Amino acid sequence: MMDKLTASVGTALDRFIQQKQEQFPYATGELSQLLRDIALAAKIINREINRAGLAGIEGGVGSDNVQGEAQQKLDMIADIRFTRALSKGGETCGIISEEIDGIIDTGNHHAKYVVAIDPLDGSSNIDVNVLVGTIFSIYRRRSPIGRPPTKEDMLQQGTEQIAAGYVLYGSSTMLVYSTGYGVNGFTYEPSLGEYFLSHPNMKCKEDGSIYSINEGGYNTFPEGLKSYLSTCKEREFSARYIGSLVGDFHRNLLKGGIYIYPSTSKYKKGKLRLLYECNALAFLAEQSGGMATDGYQRILEIKPEHFHERTPFYVGSPKMVKEAMEHLNEYE
Ligand code: AHM
Ligand code: MG
Numbered sequence: 001m002m003d004k005l006t007a008s009v010g011t012a013l014d015r016f017i018q019q020k021q022e023q024f025p026y027a028t029g030e031l032s033q034l035l036r037d038i039a040l041a042a043k044i045i046n047r048e049i050n051r052a053g054l055a056g057i058e059g060g061v062g063s064d065n066v067q068g069e070a071q072q073k074l075d076m077i078a079d080i081r082f083t084r085a086l087s088k089g090g091e092t093c094g095i096i097s098e099e100i101d102g103i104i105d106t107g108n109h110h111a112k113y114v115v116a117i118d119p120l121d122g123s124s125n126i127d128v129n130v131l132v133g134t135i136f137s138i139y140r141r142r143s144p145i146g147r148p149p150t151k152e153d154m155l156q157q158g159t160e161q162i163a164a165g166y167v168l169y170g171s172s173t174m175l176v177y178s179t180g181y182g183v184n185g186f187t188y189e190p191s192l193g194e195y196f197l198s199h200p201n202m203k204c205k206e207d208g209s210i211y212s213i214n215e216g217g218y219n220t221f222p223e224g225l226k227s228y229l230s231t232c233k234e235r236e237f238s239a240r241y242i243g244s245l246v247g248d249f250h251r252n253l254l255k256g257g258i259y260i261y262p263s264t265s266k267y268k269k270g271k272l273r274l275l276y277e278c279n280a281l282a283f284l285a286e287q288s289g290g291m292a293t294d295g296y297q298r299i300l301e302i303k304p305e306h307f308h309e310r311t312p313f314y315v316g317s318p319k320m321v322k323e324a325m326e327h328l329n330e331y332e
Contacts, residue, residue: 007019008200034115034138035179037088038082038085041082042173048074048078049074074120079099079119082097092108092115093112093148096276098273098276101308103149112145113138113141114139117276120132120133121245122242122246130242131171135166136164138164155307157303164280164281164283172188176199180287185200204285204317205256205317207320208252210239210240210255212242212258213239217262224295224332228324231327245281249316252315252317257316267310271310278313282299286300290318292321293315
């Protein structure tokens with residue numbers, strides 16, 4: 001479906017969401033409200049991140065999250081903020097979060113939606129003042145309205161997403177999202193406390209010359225990937241890796257490139273989580289003309305079995321992703 005209204009640069013996020021909702025005569029406004037809830041929580045996280053160094057909330061808390069990783073104070077703060085915003089907002093019945101083992105039941109059993117979220121991705125970068133992000137996916141629940149959320153509500157494949165996005169807390173803060181009709185990016189203006197449309201209808205370049213991968217695990221990469229990487233070097237592509245998925249993805253979306261997190265000896269199935277990291281970015285990649293696979297199959301078609309399952313991730317400009325896949329297949 002084509003957009004009937006084309007919002008112009010500078011449109012405030014609230015107005016944009018309202019305009020989009022008006023294009024659908026039967027829309028009830030619940031998804032719009034849910035997007036506003038996420039945008040509001042992100043403003044609060046943005047404030048916390050900006051004062052992290054000053055407020056003594058930087059650094060680890062000495063405990064581990066459900067995957068045995070050192071948890072940062074801000075990870076927990078972000079998790080609490082988003083859970084609270086989604087619970088109080090009333091449109092979400094269940095949440096899967098990177099920080100929590102099982103389903104978070106918000107108590108809104110009449111709500112239509114479930115959310116998978118990584119409240120603060122790349123949080124090890126906070127201590128060194130490097131950008132971090134929030135990643136979210138929204139699904140329509142499968143279980144009957146009025147009941148608690150179920151495992152089936154949360155374990156839907158990525159093709160079922162009705163909206164997804166990320167917030168990038170960088171040199172400026174941006175919210176980038178899609179409801180399945182293209183991708184739009186909004187930049188936060190802190191003095192006004194509002195996001196404004198700055199990147200309308202974002203398009204991923206067909207091809208690029210940036211590759212983003214942690215090459216520290218090179219010796220244990222699949223042979224096909226080693227072969228693809230040597231062609232990147234032969235062509236003198238630029239290697240760019242922040243180690244903050246949202247930032248690496250965002251740069252490659254704007255400039256053209258490929259981001260890869262393969263299987264390694266340390267992470268046999270890759271490091272990134274399907275439900276709240278890969279699916280959302282795969283949705284945005286496809287919505288902007290890019291591509292996302294696990295090296296062999298489309299990320300969005302993987303049927304999840306566990307809330308925190310991992311997958312190798314190859315995402316970005318379609319020509320580059322296809323080429324990487326060809327190399328992987330050659331060595332099968
Ligand atoms: P996190 O969810 O624990 O923050 O881990 C995810 C992050 C991504 O942002 C980033 O792309 C990746 O881990 C970096 O991993 P590595 O340090 O192995 O390169
Ligand atoms: Mg993460």
